[in-house]
Each structure stands twice: as C-alpha cells, then as structure tokens.
Amino acid sequence: MSDDQQIRHIAVTVNGTRYEREVNVRTTLGDFLRHDLHLTGTHLGCEHGVCGACTVLYDGRAVRACLMFAVQADDASIVTIEGLADRDGHLHPLQAALVKHHGLQCGFCTPGMLTTLVEFLDMNPKPTAEEVRVAISGNLCRCTGYQGIVNAALEAAEVMAQQREGGR
C-alpha cells in the first residue's frame, strides 16, 4: 500500500447486518463487499460498468458496485444476492423461478440479474416480456440466451402478486 493512501471509517448495513470498517478511499464497493466482508456472492466481471454482474441494491436502488467507492456506502443499506432469501432460507420468488426456468448456467451473471430484477419488479410489478428485456439490457449473460431469465421474471412477478393478495 502506498504511504499517501487515505483511510476513512464507514458504517454500512449489508443484508441487515451493520458493519463498521476502516477503508481506503479508493476501494470500490464491490471489492469492499468481496474482500473486506467476504461476501463473494457479488461478482466483478468487467469492472467498468458494462456487464452488470456486480449490481447490488443501495437503499433499494440497483447500482454497479464496481463503479462506486466503499466510502460512498457510509450510512447506506446494501442488499446483495446473499440477502435475498429469507431468514429461514426460503428463496426469493425470483431465485426459485430462475432455477425452475434454467435462468442460470455458470451462475456468474446471476447476482446482478437478481438484484436488477428485484428493483425492477418493485417498480413494475406486472411487466411485459419486452419490459423485462429492457430492464436486464444492462446485464450480460453468456450462457442462457436470456429467454429463461425473462420467463423466470414473468413467473416471479405472478408469484409475488399472489403473495401480496394472500397477505391482505
């Protein structure tokens, strides 16, 4: 490490757990999650904002963890792929639907697909297939051809709507 590095103290909530850490100002949020917190479910692909694999939820909004610094997450609440299943380990409807519809093969893009679609379905609970395709247009998948991912998102939207109905 160079002597002119600058260290900041941050407090960040990740998947419901509060962490306080000393971080280098140039450490990206992605590296902070993976290296400092050992949450390796978030994947770094291109490291310049193109592939979408590193997408996480920052106060509910989908952001590229490779394009943000860890210090920018001070006081924020982050959700990663590790935080999508509930406390009992039940999968989020999107996770269950991706598995059912062969929406993943190697699994590298999966964390970014999930977090992107969680935000999207939050904003658009009844999307069309076309709208889903636009929503994941910033997430590259080299395995599936996207059809399974789109089918999974549409089914998850239905399941989540039923859950909301049942919860009334």
Next chain:
Amino acid sequence: MSKIVGHSVPRLEDAALIKGAGRFVDDIHFPGMLHACFVRSQYAHALIEKIDAAEALKTKGVVAIWTLDDILPHVSDHLLRTALPSPAYLQTLDRPILAGRETVYVGEALAMVIACDPYVAEDAAEKVQVHYQELPAVTDIREALKDGSPTGRCSRLFLAASWACSFHGDARRCRAL
C-alpha cells in the same frame, strides 16, 4: 425406468449459485496470497523492443514483474493450445502465454505484475514502460485478401487462419436415407 430420460432433472449446482454461495476462482483466498495484473499491448501489431520494469519494481508492495524471457526457463512449453487439430487450419493458432518479440493484437498480455494487493499490482502495471516499433495491421477482410497485405505475425506468409469447409450434394437424397 430411467430417472433421467423423460424427467426434468434439477441441476445440482443451482442450490449454491442462486444464493451467492458458489465458489469461483476469484472467491478463493489464502493468507499471504499475491495478486497479478497484466501489462497489455496498446498496438494491433508491433515489435516489442524493450520492456522496462525498473521504475514499476520500486513500487512498494510489488514482488515481481515477469516477461516471457523470465518465464521461459521454467516452462516446458510457452504456447497456449487454442484450437483442436483440424485439416481446415492452415497455420497454428496457438499463441504465447506472454508476447515475446512481437505483439499481434491490442490487449495482448506482455508482462505480469505480481504484488501484495490488486490495486498495487494495477498501479505498478501502469508504470511499466514498453517500447514498441509499430507494424502495419489489417482490419478489413477485403484488404486482408490482397497480395502483400500485412500478416498476423511477421513469420506467417498469409493472414488466413483456416479455410471454411462446405459440402455440396442432393439434400433430397439425404432425406430419403
């Protein structure tokens, strides 16, 4: 009865991957592990006259900077096998693990920087000075077909790496069989 044919078979790996609990190479950490960053070619085709790593080696935290010459004494083969044997290939496509005297595409790895931290490795890679002699490159397939067009490597006689193979016949006869 088969348990596989005629059934939808769940993938064994999905349970971990879907929860972010897979293990990819970059997820593996050992105490004292070092990190590498590659110095890459800025030219589509060039001779490499010199790689000067002296300044980069002074970066605190840098352990080593290797070029092909540094690696050659320690390996049995310096080529990456990139294609299965096929009569369609006119010339070998195997490429060196690091470029030696000649680089043949932008982004080709020229040197490997090893450091205590990935950020330090990237810093040092920026400081490695590569002296190039730029050579002509061809970026258009029609230009590539012309006599005297630049070749992918100076040692090659032509650019084409393979011939496309096609077969002609009577499709109706095939169906009859």
